[in-house]
Amino acid sequence: MIYKSKMKLFKTLAFLFGVIGLALLINNGCKKNEINELYHKFPDKTWHRFNFLSFEVPLINVKKPYDVYLFARFTHDFQYNTLDFNMIMNTPAGEERIKEYQLNVKSKAGSFLIECKNDSCEGVVLLKRELYLSKQGILKIEIENLTPRLVTEGVMGIGIRVIESGK
Numbered sequence: 102m103i104y105k106s107k108m109k110l111f112k113t114l115a116f117l118f119g120v121i122g123l124a125l126l127i128n129n130g131c132k133k134n135e136i137n138e139l140y141h142k143f144p145d146k147t148w149h150r151f152n153f154l155s156f157e158v159p160l161i162n163v164k165k166p167y168d169v170y171l172f173a174r175f176t177h178d179f180q181y182n183t184l185d186f187n188m189i190m191n192t193p194a195g196e197e198r199i200k201e202y203q204l205n206v207k208s209k210a211g212s213f214l215i216e217c218k219n220d221s222c223e224g225v226v227l228l229k230r231e232l233y234l235s236k237q238g239i240l241k242i243e244i245e246n247l248t249p250r251l252v253t254e255g256v257m258g259i260g261i262r263v264i265e266s267g268k
Contacts, residue, residue: 140260146176148256154244156261160193166231166266171244171259173204175215175222179255182207185247188228193238201247202226221257231266 139156160167173184184204191197204226205214215224234240242261246253 136265137263138260140258142258143256146178146255146257148246148248148253148259150246150248150251150253152246154259156242156244158240158242158261158263159238160234160240160263161237162265163234163237166233167229167240168227168264168266169229169232169240169242170225170262170264171202171204171228172223172225172262173206173259174257175206175213175224176220176255176257177213177217177222179206179222179253181248181253182209184224184253184256187245187247189243189245190229191241192232192234192236193240194234194236198229200228202228225262228261 137158137160139158141154141156169190171186171188182205184206185201186204187199187201189197189199204224206222206224208214213222215222217223228242240263244259244261
């Protein structure tokens with residue numbers, strides 16, 4: 102009698118551990134792409150010309166490529182059609198990439214081309230598609246304002262978003 106109750110308990114525990122293991126396996130298989138996002142907010146909603154922004158994004162999974170984006174948030178006071186900037190990217194393996202970009206913000210008529218909600222607008226530009234890394238570590242990105250004025254008013258902040266490529 103005791104033997105049968107121990108066997109029944111053993112079967113019940115084995116079944117429960119199997120269900121838990123299966124649930125964990127399904128949960129890990131359904132994970133969304135890894136997203137790393139860093140944001141530098143400008144308290145006075147002004148990006149000063151020589152205020153270089155530095156971002157350090159830790160990347161662990163080097164088996165998959167990454168897409169790297171810059172996003173910027175603007176107030177309706179932003180005066181220019183584009184936000185011009187320079188990007189310097191240093192990979193964990195020491196590779197350096199430098200490129201100038203232009204984020205289209207307004208049309209020639211002055212209307213916003215980017216998504217606006219309430220009192221702010223957000224624009225996004227792809228910096229690098231399918232960045233393959235040979236080594237895990239810190240991806241360093243430096244952003245330089247190239248707008249030909251000492252201050253660029255109407256910029257709430259600048260951010261970097263790194264997402265696993267693919268989906």
